[in-house]
Amino acid sequence: MEIYDYVVIGGGPAGLSAAIYLARSPLKGIVLEGSTPGGKLVDINRIDNYPGVPNTSGTDLALALLGEATSLGAEIVYKRATAVDKEGDLFKVSVEDGSYLTKNVIIATGLSSLSKGLEGEKEFMGRGISHCATCDAAFYVNKETVVLGNGEKPLSEALHLALQCSKVTLLFEESDLKGSEDSIKALKENPKVEIITSIKPLRFVADEKRTQIEGLEYEIDGKITLIKADGYFVYSKENGPLALLSSLNVEYKGNFLIGDPETGETSLKGLYVAGDAKQSLLKQVVTAASDGAKAGSAIIRRAAAGK
Numbered sequence: 001m002e003i004y005d006y007v008v009i010g011g012g013p014a015g016l017s018a019a020i021y022l023a024r025s026p027l028k029g030i031v032l033e034g035s036t037p038g039g040k041l042v043d044i045n046r047i048d049n050y051p052g053v054p055n056t057s058g059t060d061l062a063l064a065l066l067g068e069a070t071s072l073g074a075e076i077v078y079k080r081a082t083a084v085d086k087e088g089d090l091f092k093v094s095v096e097d098g099s100y101l102t103k104n105v106i107i108a109t110g111l112s113s114l115s116k117g118l119e120g121e122k123e124f125m126g127r128g129i130s131h132c133a134t135c136d137a138a139f140y141v142n143k144e145t146v147v148l149g150n151g152e153k154p155l156s157e158a159l160h161l162a163l164q165c166s167k168v169t170l171l172f173e174e175s176d177l178k179g180s181e182d183s184i185k186a187l188k189e190n191p192k193v194e195i196i197t198s199i200k201p202l203r204f205v206a207d208e209k210r211t212q213i214e215g216l217e218y219e220i221d222g223k224i225t226l227i228k229a230d231g232y233f234v235y236s237k238e239n240g241p242l243a244l245l246s247s248l249n250v251e252y253k254g255n256f257l258i259g260d261p262e263t264g265e266t267s268l269k270g271l272y273v274a275g276d277a278k279q280s281l282l283k284q285v286v287t288a289a290s291d292g293a294k295a296g297s298a299i300i301r302r303a304a305a306g307k
């Protein structure tokens with residue numbers, strides 16, 4: 001069986017950026033993509049915060065990334081990785097109909113679930129509902145927003161919104177805030193933030209013609225309540241690459257792989273992580289691209305050093 005220098009798992013911004021660096025080297029490898037290349041980008045109408053490319057559509061950016069990687073010679077294999085195991089000094093990456101042996105693996109699988117699955121959530125995504133304050137806060141300057149979720153990510157997103165919104169209401173199912181001490185203190189002390197605990201979110205209520213959201217319905221103390229705002233930011237448990245790596249002993253924080261800040265290498269030599277699958281506070285296209293570039297060039301450097 002052929003032994004590859006690298007297998008990149010995931011053809012989103014992180015995986016394709018890694019492929020752009022690796023394709024310029026003499027190393028032999030592939031990018032496995034289980035669905036659509038471009039990853040999350042293909043579902044996003046407008047990409048903000050990607051320097052030098054203002055107001056681009058997600059699909060255009062995805063096609064540009066894919067075109068750049070393939071024109072440099074990157075080989076994209078349209079198969080879903082089902083497991084990564086150790087085989088001696090190598091990794092075995094399994095797909096439905098076979099496997100690949102490789103010296104290095106880059107995990108660039110992104111996040112698998114961002115939705116809470118509430119009625120109306122998918123329908124109004126990008127039309128009043130968002131999963132990303134870093135991307136969409138600018139639409140709500142001096143307006144009221146609701147943040148649904150608990151944990152460090154929603155807490156820091158609520159603080160981000162409070163910088164420019166007139167009011168932020170943070171709602172969640174648990175009885176206490178979960179997150180870093182700093183975030184909890186900052187939220188409690190912020191006069192623009194109202195915190196409502198121990199609720200059960202029910203659904204987004206729309207107008208009769210279903211053109212806009214009228215509010216978020218939730219249950220508290222057995223009573224049904226409707227909260228109205230200009231924008232709703234929804235956060236669910238994010239799933240990282242845990243299932244794929246179940247046989248490997250590797251360090252995580254929560255669901256996310258911990259990678260070296262300079263290279264993305266995990267606690268397991270030769271296993272790298274890039275993009276949203278990596279433990280990090282900021283999850284954006286620019287950070288995914290940077291992570292991919294770092295992991296790709298780290299593999300090239302190590303191969304050049306013969307290690």
Ligand SMILES: Cc1cc2nc3c(=O)[nH]c(=O)nc-3n(C[C@H](O)[C@H](O)[C@H](O)COP(=O)(O)OP(=O)(O)OC[C@H]3O[C@@H](n4cnc5c(N)ncnc54)[C@H](O)[C@@H]3O)c2cc1C
Nearest residue numbers: 010012013014034039040048081110275276283284285288
């Ligand atoms: C609604 C929304 C709006 C956003 N807006 C912006 C914005 O305006 N600006 C911005 O900078 N960021 C934005 N983001 C964040 C940005 O999309 C992500 O940070 C970025 O896409 C992460 O890139 P990634 O390559 O790590 O993961 P992804 O984009 O999730 O790509 C992962 C890829 O891996 C593939 N994959 C997963 N598992 C496997 C497997 N087992 N085998 C093979 N392939 C696999 C997937 O099919 C996918 O193609 C937004 C995100 C969302 C959800």
